[in-house]
Amino acid sequence: MSEHAAVDQEASNARRGRGASGGGAAARRAARSGGGPGTQLTYIKRKINVYEVLNEEGLALIEKNTDTVLEEIGIIFRDDAEALQLWKEAGADVKGERVHFPKGLCRSLLKTAPPIYTQHARNSERSVQIGGNATVFAPVYGPPFVRDLDGVRRYATIEDFQNFVKLAYMAPSIHHSGGTVCEPVDVPVNKRHLDMVYAHIKYSDKPFMGSVTAPERAEDTVAMAKLVFGDDFVENNTVLTSLINANSPMVFDETMLGALKVYSRHNQACIVTPFILAGAMSPVTVAGTLTQVLAEVLAGASFTQLIRPGAPVLFGTFASSISMQSGAPTFGTPEPSLVSYGAAQLARRLGLPFRTGGSLCASKVPDAQAAYESANTLNSTILAGTNFVLHSAGWLEGGLASCYEKFMMDIDQLGMTQKFSEGVDLSENGQAMDAIRQVGPGSHYLGCDHTQANFQTAFYRSSIADNNSYEQWLAEGQKTAPQRANDLARRWLEAYEAPHLDEGIDEALKDFIAKKKGSMPDAFT
Secondary structure (H helix, E strand, O other): OOHHHHHHHHHHHHOOOOOOOOOHHHHHHHHHOOOOOOOOOOOEEOOOOOOOOOOHHHHHHHHHHHHHHHHHHOEEEOOOHHHHHHHHHHOOEEEOOEEEOOOOHHHHHHHHOOOOEEEOOOOHHHOEEEOOOEEEEOOOOOOOEEEOOOOOEEEOOHHHHHHHHHHHHHOOOOOOOOOOOOOOOOOOOOOHHHHHHHHHHHHOOOOEOOOOOOHHHHHHHHHHHHHHHOHHHHHHOEOEEEEEEEOOOOEEOHHHHHHHHHHHHOOOEEEEEEEEEEOOOEOOOHHHHHHHHHHHHHHHHHHHHHHOOOOOEEEEOEEEEEOOOOOOEEOOOHHHHHHHHHHHHHHHHHOOOEEOOOOOOOOOOOOHHHHHHHHHHHHHHHHOOOOEEOOOOOEEHHHOEEEHHHHHHHHHHHHHHHHHHOOOOOOHHHHOHHHHHHHOOOOOOOOOHHHHHHOOOOOOOOOOOOOOOHHHHHHOOOOOHHHHHHHHHHHHHHHOOOOOOOHHHHHHHHHHHHHHHHOOOOOOO
């Protein structure tokens, strides 16, 4: 670890006790109140069973069909001579850019991939476990537009990007700062990754994702991470988890492969994710889609192990259906949920951490459609046993827009989901036998000792929902849920305080960014 990083770690340790950790009464209250600025919950340690839709026969059938796809049909590795050469040396049959995989090759390579890893944050209290019984929530990723606090849909700016990083930092039930929380189009394309990575480091101390839009931008991300954590620490630990999409159906392009190689070589995690709109980019059936998803993940994930055995890699899937009338993507429908459940089972059989889901919707505004579709997606996400959840908060309009109001509404739901994931409390206090004895038949529990001791933390309290009387709601302005979310977002942004960042690290980052920007002209395409 570098000297600057060591100093920053000492400062991080000194901040313990200010409500930053997930323990204690403050955290328990946050878990039941929708959370608020200043108290961070740890990543979820699920105590509920996963929901499975496939039996052994169904799983074996999909795996058999996947082996056929890999061996007979193959996967294209486009415009990457190094990748093709590595596959040849590994024993694959390479014909042009199409790679055909002997049965068992990909699974054999994946034996070196860790089933669980830690992504370290610059504040060690914010580090997260990826895999096992852990679930980590990260915010929306990728939209070029925002729906702002004045209700205007417009192109996103770097200020919006910074605002969403700040909100994610302040949200107790978001455990990860994410990546491209929106696309800041007011910054040149070839330089904006520098500002985005810096924003995650400067305005949050949670784990974050790296740039994948070009190999050199991935290299810049690793270089900036090394300024924060130190060269040796980065090479021997994971501080970045980044998204690598397959170009479905059954293609990996040179951009994604280039970023994958950079991160894998430096021991940083890749989420290999087929991007599926079923009916357009995969078969219309759940089983057919699962077969293609597994084939693409096996090919891409095993390639990380050719680059560096032991590099962390996740089994990812993003599955949506499309309207067969308009071709537009649809969300919150049954079929993508079945794909998520099935893919989670396949990931567990491979021994890989799993990514899917989020709070997805096609609605253009944070309305009832957005709520229903997001709830349907989020419920299946948590019940599937997902380890890394991208798009947990802020997603709107099929991923075209990041919405401030939706972000706050989703945060509230994430808090509920975290409480649900704790399962049933079977401790002596949870059994409540003293209360049952004290109250007896025909009375009530409102005044008993057990209720008085537990009332502040017994039930989740939403930060968005209005449960008051109609008359009180009228008196308080008849506000809708989006209006209350708007108020809350404004209050949070006004109350934001940046986490400590060592001055030496900050100056080194700024100097690195200035030199990189000065080395090339602006490009907006």
